[in-house]
Amino acid sequence: MYVTAIVPAHNEAGNIKRAVRALKKQVDKVIVVCDRCDDDTYQRAQQAGARAFETVQNEVERRGR
Numbered sequence: 001m002y003v004t005a006i007v008p009a010h011n012e013a014g015n016i017k018r019a020v021r022a023l024k025k026q027v028d029k030v031i032v033v034c035d036r037c038d039d040d041t042y043q044r045a046q047q048a049g050a051r052a053f054e055t056v057q058n059e060v061e062r063r064g065r
Contacts, residue, residue: 003027007050013039020048 005027009016016032023030032045032052045052 002029004029004031006031006033007045008033008035009037009041009045010035011037011039011041013037013041013044016041016045016050017048020045020050024049 003026005023007016007019007023007030009032012019020030020032030050032041032050034042034045034052034054036055036058042052042054
């Protein structure tokens with residue numbers, strides 16, 4: 001069995017390396033999806049050995065109530 005962990009992240013630069021390293025001990029691959037981050041979550045996730053992706057213009061459509 002091959003297991004991949006997908007981690008959604010928003011401005012988690014301070015925690016992402018530790019999370020990726022812990023997950024790498026349990027799964028085969030770690031993917032971090034950086035959702036509109038303004039810090040260096042993306043770079044730190046890659047440094048920790050994850051495959052990282054950044055969302056581009058990910059806007060939430062707001063509907064009136």
